[in-house]
Amino acid sequence: MLLRVIISPQEIRRLGLQGNFILQFEDPDFGNELCNLTDIKDLPTDRATLKVLFTFSDSVSHSTLDSASLSSPTTTSSVDWPGPFVIPDFSHDVELQLRAANDSHARDGTVIVISKGVKSEILDKLADMISKYTPYPSKDQYESVAKALVAEHPCLEEPGSAKGWYCWVFSLKFKMGNYRQKLMAAGCPAVVVNKRKHGQTSCKAVKKSKKGEIHYLPNLPEGQSAVTLEENRKTMLLEVQKCDPDLQLLDELMTATFSQRRKEIIGDEPLISVVRDRWPALFNERQISGEFNRLVTTDLLQSFLNGLDALVPSLLELYKVAVSSSRRLSLSSVMQCLDKEDTNQNRRTAALLGLPRFFSEDTSDIIKMCDVHGETLDVIMKGMRVGLLIGHEGVLNDAFPLDVSNVAVVVEETIVLHNLRDIPTGFALLMGTIYCLNLEYPRSMRYSFEFLQKVIMKIKTDHCSAKIHGLRNKLLRYKL
Incomplete structure (x- = not known):
């Protein structure tokens, strides 16, 4: 299923939901209690709050998603790399220059002699868009951005390149390296954790996000704080000690505390005994599978x-x-x-x-x-x-x-x-x-x-x- 999510007039995203899931909505006819959505016409006309319950082969939910969290690309929702990559609008003067250059390219195949300022703005804007998906793009992702840029603005083709966009890949890599410095200064967790100097942490070496994790080190869910997440963790500790724990509740609590757990595991690098004491619900087949799905969005x-x-x-x-x-x-x-x-x-x-x-x-x-x-x-x-x-x-x-x-x-x-x-x-x-x-x-x-x-x-x-x-x-x- 594909959702078009309007975060602001300037930021509209396509949110892809993969796998099997159930949509629920707050029904005003029943005091805003959650009901399964079977017909889109049942949604309230003014504003609707949706909840997504992902289901697996055992028909049990492993993950939840609240519509209030859709504004952050680093929450536990699945925000996939777009295909094709959507090139953003640049400043008005740059758009005018590119439009005129594209018209010339269409007439006689000429390419623009790009100024340093225009190229810098293009790269800055692209780096900002890329960082909303990942601060560490792969080779294929860099290439997809370069291809999309030249497809959108043919005047930016490289006449000496067989592919027409090869040098843009190198420029994007260099720009993203600089942009990560800004992200680190702003406190982006996924970047900060990879910039620690040797000796600053105890125990084993850090495994950076190099194994395809999509949500390697997510930010706190919007509207949540470290205090509320700790309360959820303690609630989960009590629930897991029961003879017959509520598996649905544990699923929801594990999803809610995902960012806190990742911060501890990656940032503190605790011994396994510490992780088991703080997160005992993680250590079973059901929750390992659920956590893996949150990390990689793959079953x-x-x-x-x-x-x-x-x-x-x-x-x-x-x-x-x-x-x-x-x-x-x-x-x-x-x-x-x-x-x-x-x-x-x-x-x-x-x-x-x-x-x-x-x-x-x-x-x-x-x-x-x-x-x-x-x-x-x-x-x-x-x-x-x-x-x-x-x-x-x-x-x-x-x-x-x-x-x-x-x-x-x-x-x-x-x-x-x-x-x-x-x-x-x-x-x-x-x-x-x-x-x-x-x-x-x-x-x-x-x-x-x-x-x-x-x-x-x-x-x-x-x-x-x-x-x-x-x-x-x-x-x-x-x-x-």
Whole structure:
């Protein structure tokens, strides 16, 4: 669904809502109580307040959106990068110059000899528009702005460039670098957190917003304060302690306190024990999925499993070729598991566990198999900064258990999620946990995690490393 939201006469935005959702409105006939909207004619004629309840496969809401919060591009609503990018109006004198130059270009193809002042205003205006979506645009986003600029004003084409806009990309990058200094001085959280000097924070290094987070460090919701958010957090603490907590209420409180939680996790970099004490509601499959959706505006399990299923046949074929050519003998034990029991779930598992073996990566402190009746968990989890614990019964003679008892996500030698139903789900929730807790990918498996993000989940697919780019090309050939 696409909403046209008028914030002011000078600022009108297209707001895209993705996924399944229910629209509710305050009905004056029932004392402004919320009612589901089934007909647009039911809305009050003067002014309407809408509420959006996002629903997933379990028909439970994971996120809410109040129309009062639509004025901020950094709230928890999904404000997508526009396609195509809309070029704003410049000052009246600049618009007159461009209009005359566009007319000349249409007659004889001449381009404008742009003055320093005009170019500076164009770049300033574009940088301001870009910053409303993200202070850190990607390569594709820069290019989309440059293309849109030349399409809107053909007189700005570069005669010496094959594409006609190549140098505008470089100018925009330089301008955004300067503009971020202004944003930092103004206190923009997403920029301030990335400008901290080494040694100013404790614990682990900061993972900047480089994994495709759309709402990496959002501002406080409009009309809310740190005091009200803290009250919501305390209400959530009481609710989560109940034997039968209100899941809908927890969803709404988690959404309402999203900005506070991100500020703490990114700004303070607390230990996992502190995060669990302050935000215990986060640590279950439902809320990790909801938090991931708030961060990336993508369904965690759906994007992971759909992307994985599309690549499983090609990956397994690639593993077979690698084993037959004796280039990756460690993959043979993974493939042998399929000879014993070739099910869809085992094929998914083999594809995932074969990745680090294909890249010759060390998984010893990241993926561990354990007998549920064997060693104590403290001994098994020793040295695990982040990873998966896969439980089975009895002695394991294969690369992975064909009958999994339990799968758990571990952070800082502590189980944060458990009783996950299978290994693929465990991998998906591990990715979600890394995003939600702002963790870095384990260095010893960095290529496997990059593949999961950029190829399987299709998040920030640009700027792949050479190794991932090469593997993706191989898989495409196998598909053909």
